[in-house]
Amino acid sequence: MGYPVTLIRGDGIGPEVAQAMQTVVNATGVEIDWTVVDAGVDVMEQYGTPLPDHVLDSIRHTKVAIKGPITTPVGSGFRSVNVAIRKELDLYANLRPARSMVGVKSPFSNIDLVVVRENTEDLYAGIEFQRGTVENDKARDFLSTLSGKKIREDSAIGVKPISAFGSRRIVQFAFEYAKKNGRQKVTAVHKANIMKFTDGLFLEIAREVAQSYPDIEFEDRIVDNMCMQLMQKPELYDVLVLPNLYGDIISDLTAGMVGGLGVAPGANIGDEYAVFEAIHGSAPKYAGQDKVNPTALILSACLMLRYLGEEAAAAKVQKAVESVIAAGKYVTYDLAPPGVTPVGTQAMAQAIAEAVAKL
Ligand code: NAD
Numbered sequence: 070m071g072y073p074v075t076l077i078r079g080d081g082i083g084p085e086v087a088q089a090m091q092t093v094v095n096a097t098g099v100e101i102d103w104t105v106v107d108a109g110v111d112v113m114e115q116y117g118t119p120l121p122d123h124v125l126d127s128i129r130h131t132k133v134a135i136k137g138p139i140t141t142p143v144g145s146g147f148r149s150v151n152v153a154i155r156k157e158l159d160l161y162a163n164l165r166p167a168r169s170m171v172g173v174k175s176p177f178s179n180i181d182l183v184v185v186r187e188n189t190e191d192l193y194a195g196i197e198f199q200r201g202t203v204e205n206d207k208a209r210d211f212l213s214t215l216s217g218k219k220i221r222e223d224s225a226i227g228v229k230p231i232s233a234f235g236s237r238r239i240v241q242f243a244f245e246y247a248k249k250n251g252r253q254k255v256t257a258v259h260k261a262n263i264m265k266f267t268d269g270l271f272l273e274i275a276r277e278v279a280q281s282y283p284d285i286e287f288e289d290r291i292v293d294n295m296c297m298q299l300m301q302k303p304e305l306y307d308v309l310v311l312p313n314l315y316g317d318i319i320s321d322l323t324a325g326m327v328g329g330l331g332v333a334p335g336a337n338i339g340d341e342y343a344v345f346e347a348i349h350g351s352a353p354k355y356a357g358q359d360k361v362n363p364t365a366l367i368l369s370a371c372l373m374l375r376y377l378g379e380e381a382a383a384a385k386v387q388k389a390v391e392s393v394i395a396a397g398k399y400v401t402y403d404l405a406p407p408g409v410t411p412v413g414t415q416a417m418a419q420a421i422a423e424a425v426a427k428l
Contacts, residue, residue: 186316
């Protein structure tokens with residue numbers, strides 16, 4: 070019996086990168102029982118929802134899923150499937166490693182950072198009041214009276230909830246990740262000098278949690294300073310843990326530092342379930358062309374193998390990806406060195422699979 074894993078292929082370039090990812094995972098010899106399900110715009114007509122119940126039920130059953138990107142049509146009232154999955158399964162930790170690879174163009178080298186972003190709270194909690202509404206009037210009056218501070222009448226208002234519970238579990242997640250993966254240091258990132266109660270609470274809890282992990286160094290940085298430090302001295306940092314908004318921004322910054330979308334893996338993890346996915350979207354203009362880079366989803370599968378306890382297989386996939394990209398021969402258009410004819414998505418995956426088999 071293999072590990073049960075739900076595979077959501079996604080749409081646009083999703084099915085192509087999903088197939089490429091399966092080719093590489095199969096080459097590791099780790100047995101996976103794939104349950105393939107579909108979500109997104111293509112199943113809308115059949116099920117009346119982009120996220121049919123059987124998709125969530127499948128993840129609840131297998132506990133682990135990997136998904137290709139899913140298109141969120143603009144202005145259609147179509148709820149983001151990605152956000153819905155995170156909410157339904159309480160996947161509170163967004164894990165985004167960023168590691169430099171020889172052969173991937175970037176102004177930085179030797180980057181090896183892991184961003185742990187809180188996924189459920191903060192300004193992204195969706196508590197907002199539109200300008201000019203009755204609810205806004207009430208919220209403004211209430212908040213002005215309570216805080217003694219004037220809020221301009223034509224303001225839109227957003228609320229930033231940060232709980233001790235949410236902060237504790239994300240910081241614990243970051244330390245546990247550091248412990249399991251031989252990482253030396255966790256840095257909590259915040260703006261507690263200004264947002265004394267919200268970010269202040271996040272920092273207070275981070276300091277408290279850090280005391281339970283004496284073998285892992287802990288420090289904190291103010292988010293603006295963190296941005297500058299990442300540009301100037303990225304080698305000083307290891308695992309970063311952040312509330313939702315800063316995590317969203319910094320994780321794209323670190324992805325950019327190692328070469329961008331085509332190579333950036335990710336995972337959304339909770340206490341019971343984990344869903345692995347590339348950072349990039351469904352790139353509809355490239356759909357069906359066997360053209361795009363499969364690396365991001367393959368590296369997401371590498372995170373999945375590690376999560377399943379298959380460390381040796383994960384290490385092989387990582388090494389194989391790095392060697393194929395460094396060799397620069399069987400790589401897609403975005404990675405091909407000058408003068409080299411790029412190969413397609415499946416040919417690159419095949420080259421990585423062959424490299425895995427040789428390790
Ligand atoms: P995108 O990531 O799909 O594409 C932006 C550009 O990045 C592409 O045109 C392409 O040039 C490049 N790119 C992306 N992935 C690549 C790859 N694997 N290899 C090589 N080049 C690659 O972003 P977008 O155009 O803003 O979004 C398209 C759709 O995807 C939207 O509907 C959006 O909502 C959705 N989306 C989904 C997810 C997800 O499912 N996790 C994430 C982001 C965006």
